[in-house]
Amino acid sequence: MRAIAYRHCLPIDNSASLEDVELPTPALEARDLLVRVNAISVNPVDTKLRAGSAPAEGQLKVLGWDAVGVVEAVGSAVSNFSVGDRVYYAGAINRPGANSELHAVDERIVARAPASLDDAQAAALPLTSITAYELLFDRLGLPKDGGAGQTLLIVGGAGGVGSILIQLARQLTQLRVIATASRPGTRQWCLDLGAHAVIDHSKALSEELKALGIDGVDIVASLTQTPQHYAQIIASLKPQGRLGVIDDMATLDLMQLKSKSISLHWELMFTRSMFQTPDMDEQGKLLAEVAALVDAGKVRTTVNANFGSITAANLRKAHALIESGKAQGKIVLQGF
Template sequence: MKAIVYSEHGLPIQDARSLYEMELPKPEPQPRDLLVKIRAIAVNPVDTKVRRGMSTDTPRVVGWDAVGTVEAVGAAVTRFKAGDEVYYAGSLIRPGCYAEYGLVDERIAGHKPKSLDDAHAAALPLTSMTAWELLFDRLGVAEGGGDGDALLIIGAAGGVGSILTQLARQLTKLRVIGTASRPETQQWVRELGAHDVIDHSRPLGAELRALGVENVRYVAGLTETEAHYPQIVEVLAPQGKFGVIDDPKTLDAMPLKRKAISLHWELMFTRSLFETPDMIRQHEILERVAALIDAGTLRTTLGEHFGTINADNLRRAHALIESGRARGKLVLEGF
């Protein structure tokens, strides 16, 4: 099968060796696996982080967002059958989806939304699960809850922010305040349902006070947490909750003590990395998201279509992700 891989980590994305095409054997499903013929993929920041930072002894396939058709199932699979259309994000400890075929444990896959084409569906799995887990599992917001409280989403125009904004607006009573620094990204966040949009390149406290908001009960730190951290502590209410998904070099929890603020890490890959007893939760989230999409409650977060799945187009997508100027999700389709 055709695959796009890297062999040497840390190369600049402009180097043709940073991602290149090769032929690999078609994988064989293990008992709980689906063998998926991949038709569309999305590119995420984690793809670039792995390519740049993780050494490998053999050519490695990255990519953690895919849509395709189940070609075969393992002996223990009960939730899917050959011919099903699925979407999934996969596991960090298995080969990724920059390939014509992929394997995924049925407990972390979902049936593709019926109302979406492949490209629009590929934009959803990783960010939907991250946003859902962050909002409901980590921060502990109840569906239909949050009345009188506010959620500040730092980096609301990115992939996770784009779906988190919708989930919070549609499924809770929280006042949703997103941050974005450019006119086009601010408009994007408004269209996704944020009640208010502020500029994270300016002091957050002053931006919130201009809205008449003194502090917020919840903050979702999706990007540049290290730079924003003192301001986050300032704007969080006493006994507030702070959820983080990015990778600050350090994060001193002591400033949170005075306000008794709780810190919550979210990593969508944790359940599959450790095969936790509740790993099936990710299948359930994807099924729920598909139903919400098909009902018109949520919309896809596709930002830009980068063409067919090949090394040149993937290098372009990685370059845009690394620039920090991506809006929504970057998707590729077909080999």
């Protein structure tokens, strides 16, 4: 089968950083689906692993943690899906990624794709939807339809996770949603997705909030460059506020949170699949809920760029855009 992989950690402008390769069809475990991949999207995790996680000597590594496709075969213990089902999912970080014609994935983290979206549109949603949903409800502990009278500040509102978090917060909670964006286009993007207001993260967040008449927020979802914004996040949070974080960083001084009794909540959407937690199937359930919201017209795809067919050359272009820090919404590719 055709796939895109890498052998060494190389800069994305090197043609060997991602290569077109041929690989054998993956073997199925008992609860696996074999999916013929029709569309994928690209996430920051792809670029981070390509740049910093080298395969073993002589081995290939396939990236890709967003896919839409059709089930071609099922494992011996599969109970929720059948051959021919059209599905979407994000996969598991400790297994080969979905940048391949055929992909094996555990049925518990899979759902039927939104019927109202085409493959490319649906491919934009799984990883970011899982991240945003888990951050809101599993990590920050918000009840469904809760948050009345509270304000959520989303740092990095126009990125992949921010784009779906704005929508889920508006549809499933009563929070007042403030997003950050620093360019006219990204500002409008956040407003179009449902943010009540947008502030500029290139300026002091606390002062930007005060200009809106907001002295402090109850919750911050910091989705990018947390160390850069950390002091202003703390200044912007009310005493006993909650801080949710998804990005990677070398250090974070937790003592700065103590005086306000601010709680810190990490979100990594791969935790459930990586550790085979007893509630691993919650990811499949939440993806089904997101699909229902999409088909009801309450949540929209976050695609902002389609880079064409699934080839190494096109994937390199997508990685380069993400690494530039200028990506808005999600980048998708479709068809081998």
